[in-house]
Amino acid sequence: MAFTDHSDPHPSSRPASPDSTSGESEASRGVDRRAFLKRTALSSAALSMGLWGGDGATAAASVRPRADVQGEARNIIFLVVDGMSQGTLTMTDQLLQRHHDRTSHWVDLYREQAYDAKAFMDMTPLNSLVTGSAAAASSWGCGHRINNTMLNMDPDENPYRTICQIVRDAGKATGLVSTARITHATPAGFGINMPQRWMEDDIAAQYLEREYDLLMGGGARHFTAEGRDDNQDLTTAFADAGYRVLRSRSDLGEVASAEKALGLFFDSHLPYEIDRRRIDRLQRTVPSLAEMTEAALGRLNQHEEGFLLHVEGGRVDHGAHSNDTAGLLYDQVAFDETIATVLNFVADRDDTLLVVTTDHGNANPGLNAIGDRYEDSPAMFDRIADFRRSNEWIFRELDEDSAVDEIQERVAFACNLDISTGQASTLKQAMQGDFEAVYQPRSSPSAVLSAIQANYTAVNWTGSMHTSDYVPLVAMGPGSDTIGSFVRNTELFDLMVDTAGVRAHAEG
Numbered sequence: 001m002a003f004t005d006h007s008d009p010h011p012s013s014r015p016a017s018p019d020s021t022s023g024e025s026e027a028s029r030g031v032d033r034r035a036f037l038k039r040t041a042l043s044s045a046a047l048s049m050g051l052w053g054g055d056g057a058t059a060a061a062s063v064r065p066r067a068d069v070q071g072e073a074r075n076i077i078f079l080v081v082d083g084m085s086q087g088t089l090t091m092t093d094q095l096l097q098r099h100h101d102r103t104s105h106w107v108d109l110y111r112e113q114a115y116d117a118k119a120f121m122d123m124t125p126l127n128s129l130v131t132g133s134a135a136a137a138s139s140w141g142c143g144h145r146i147n148n149t150m151l152n153m154d155p156d157e158n159p160y161r162t163i164c165q166i167v168r169d170a171g172k173a174t175g176l177v178s179t180a181r182i183t184h185a186t187p188a189g190f191g192i193n194m195p196q197r198w199m200e201d202d203i204a205a206q207y208l209e210r211e212y213d214l215l216m217g218g219g220a221r222h223f224t225a226e227g228r229d230d231n232q233d234l235t236t237a238f239a240d241a242g243y244r245v246l247r248s249r250s251d252l253g254e255v256a257s258a259e260k261a262l263g264l265f266f267d268s269h270l271p272y273e274i275d276r277r278r279i280d281r282l283q284r285t286v287p288s289l290a291e292m293t294e295a296a297l298g299r300l301n302q303h304e305e306g307f308l309l310h311v312e313g314g315r316v317d318h319g320a321h322s323n324d325t326a327g328l329l330y331d332q333v334a335f336d337e338t339i340a341t342v343l344n345f346v347a348d349r350d351d352t353l354l355v356v357t358t359d360h361g362n363a364n365p366g367l368n369a370i371g372d373r374y375e376d377s378p379a380m381f382d383r384i385a386d387f388r389r390s391n392e393w394i395f396r397e398l399d400e401d402s403a404v405d406e407i408q409e410r411v412a413f414a415c416n417l418d419i420s421t422g423q424a425s426t427l428k429q430a431m432q433g434d435f436e437a438v439y440q441p442r443s444s445p446s447a448v449l450s451a452i453q454a455n456y457t458a459v460n461w462t463g464s465m466h467t468s469d470y471v472p473l474v475a476m477g478p479g480s481d482t483i484g485s486f487v488r489n490t491e492l493f494d495l496m497v498d499t500a501g502v503r504a505h506a507e508g
């Protein structure tokens, strides 16, 4: 069996004594290390004999008992940036250092060792080595590995209870915030059961039934009569159910006094941060992720029994899918600012479990070595600081009939790059569907534009889809000291349930 579901116990990897979570002696660590080295030697011998196989995907997960953290957390804040590869985190820190006089708050947690736990996490879903956002969020949301594109259901469409339902039934407040449509896979993975993540009209309706306290992000089209396939006006239904419905950045002030709130700040996903910051109309009407998060914390923290808040930087994933370097990096910056907002909230408290992570890698961008002794790379990378728009903005006004010089002008305005006539012609070919790259996924217009840009920025990509990378995780607050250094995705569900002391509500 290649993948073991969470419900199968691993007695051998769950030490019976809670003592093993703390106060390890030097001597016992020495024994552990020797045992580890021995096992490594044995397994490499087995590998050379072709005997490797079985449960390798999960056997290494370090599950530890959670009984000692029972009910220690009043609040849980779960921050996810969607689709962040290692290169995204690295380049964002480098961009901030070179052009914004600061370092990444996320990377600073490492620099300052300001965490209670740091780990790699294995995000494997039930049916593949590469996860989608729905299965990834569901692994945290219900504690089970499930098939890609489903939301908190087993392959036969039997629902699992979600963390939002569990926490809600225990009397805590629940909030979901995203820069993607709020009906998108990641927020839905914390509180929705659906056979297909794409059933977003139904997801919006299920949110109404489940009465979560706060929903903020994009995706108005799945709530309005004009946008929904059934032409039902869900915003009125939400208002009738006691929700304050917010449609613009200036409405955010109302969240604090609202009993419940539904914030829908764009028809689909919120615009990329680089466009939001530079286009006046968007700046006025669309809040940043940090602003939504601050408003959410202000409201949820009034709740006597505490809260669960999930926040997603949703469009880093989209920037990666479309190889949109500036779209990607500035949305990562916006997520990083949100980390600062939340660190500010938890700074003086010891009752809040904070998790910061991503759900999978995506297209694995990186700054490549260029030039003699690689000395061209920094100046090439610096060109990204002169980008004024996302690639999404470039394509919005272009189509297969666009003239070559029109393509050049639009790229020049958005990126401050004078691409050649030959490069613009190739992009036109790609838009006409007449370009074929040796690696087929690199044939799309967005991949071709990014490959052209790579000649100027030295940032390039492996493809345009998710990757199987183990993801970084940092955590702090009650319960986080029980997180091992290699974590199975489903373990975070148990950590949340036990640390919040809501296990009694987990079985329905």
Ligand SMILES: [Zn+2]
Pocket: 083, 133, 317, 318, 321, 362, 466
């Ligand atoms: Zn994705």
